[in-house]
Amino acid sequence: MASVPFDQLQGYIWMNGEFLRWGDAKVHVLTHGLHYASAVFEGERAYGGEIFKLNEHNERLHESARILGFDIPYSVAEINEACRQLLAKQGFEDAYVRPIAWRGSESMGVSAQNNRINLSIAIWQWPSYFDPAQKLKGIRLDIAEYRRPDPRTAPSKSKAAGLYMICTISKHAAEAKGYADAMMLDWRGQVAEATGANIFFVKDGVIHTPIPDCFLDGITRRTVIDLAKRRGYEVIERVIMPEELEGFEQCFLTGTAAEVTPVAEIGPYRFTVGDVATNLMHDYMAEVQPKRAAAE
Ligand SMILES: Cc1ncc(COP(=O)(O)O)c(C=O)c1O
Numbered sequence: 458m459a460s461v462p463f464d465q466l467q468g469y470i471w472m473n474g475e476f477l478r479w480g481d482a483k484v485h486v487l488t489h490g491l492h493y494a495s496a497v498f499e500g501e502r503a504y505g506g507e508i509f510k511l512n513e514h515n516e517r518l519h520e521s522a523r524i525l526g527f528d529i530p531y532s533v534a535e536i537n538e539a540c541r542q543l544l545a546k547q548g549f550e551d552a553y554v555r556p557i558a559w560r561g562s563e564s565m566g567v568s569a570q571n572n573r574i575n576l577s578i579a580i581w582q583w584p585s586y587f588d589p590a591q592k593l594k595g596i597r598l599d600i601a602e603y604r605r606p607d608p609r610t611a612p613s614k615s616k617a618a619g620l621y622m623i624c625t626i627s628k629h630a631a632e633a634k635g636y637a638d639a640m641m642l643d644w645r646g647q648v649a650e651a652t653g654a655n656i657f658f659v660k661d662g663v664i665h666t667p668i669p670d671c672f673l674d675g676i677t678r679r680t681v682i683d684l685a686k687r688r689g690y691e692v693i694e695r696v697i698m699p700e701e702l703e704g705f706e707q708c709f710l711t712g713t714a715a716e717v718t719p720v721a722e723i724g725p726y727r728f729t730v731g732d733v734a735t736n737l738m739h740d741y742m743a744e745v746q747p748k749r750a751a752a753e
Pocket residue numbers: 500624650651652653654655672673674675676677678711712713714
């Protein structure tokens with residue numbers, strides 16, 4: 458079944474302070490954000506009508522913009538309120554929330570000191586990032602050729618559109634080989650993350666995850682580390698080399714879109730969908746939707 462293109466979905470998009478009809482939320486082709494990737498965005502999820510860690514996400518949006526050298530002309534509180542109002546206007550309980558800020562069309566060229574900073578928010582329904590049947594069995598990952606850059610080469614702490622260029626290339630290459638996604642190494646050859654989610658491994662009941670010094674320290678990553686500690690699991694943040702994957706028993710990804718997704722394969726390495734990944738998958742769902750967890 459052909460899905461509806463994103464520019465033809467229904468409802469409203471919040472853009473620069475106004476609720477526009479979905480189809481009217483347009484930008485001109487000569488937009489700095491499009492040509493020079495001067496854009497930063499967020500990915501948030503609403504569960505049962507509440508956006509999980511809304512303030513933390515919109516704080517990160519502000520920080521991402523600051524790293525790229527611009528200030529978003531709306532406060533975090535104003536963006537939070539716009540997200541809440543739009544969610545209500547769209548009438549969704551469970552949804553994905555996408556704020557994006559970008560430099561506008563006032564001038565074209567690498568320098569764009571005086572271009573307007575725009576902000577828009579769109580909300581749509583996005584039940585599962587990975588195929589739900591595959592998610593339960595554990596997804597299959599390729600190992601990407603591109604590596605997460607040295608923080609001296611790219612603003613790796615910013616959720617900047619430009620940093621996703623290598624993610625799309627890597628994910629497409631993986632999909633062409635029948636994989637769901639790809640694990641990326643970093644510039645030093647250490648295990649980093651997937652193209653849109655952080656990565657964890659389990660060995661002898663202990664959780665291991667790379668230190669996020671050149672990629673996003675995901676909000677889901679931090680939530681899952683807290684949940685794991687609450688369950689009494691030991692969590693070690695450390696350098697992980699790809700050869701070590703041989704010795705890990707379980708693996709899972711974390712991210713706002715991916716939530717907690719078990720991994721069954723990374724290139725030649727195999728993992729089981731075990732108790733730690735499954736427990737944390739359930740704990741995460743209970744954490745993001747406390748009302749539903751309490752009603753069960
Ligand atoms: C490249 C990348 N790493 C990690 C994450 C996980 O971040 P979060 O848990 O804050 O969604 C994301 C998702 O936003 C991402 O795109």
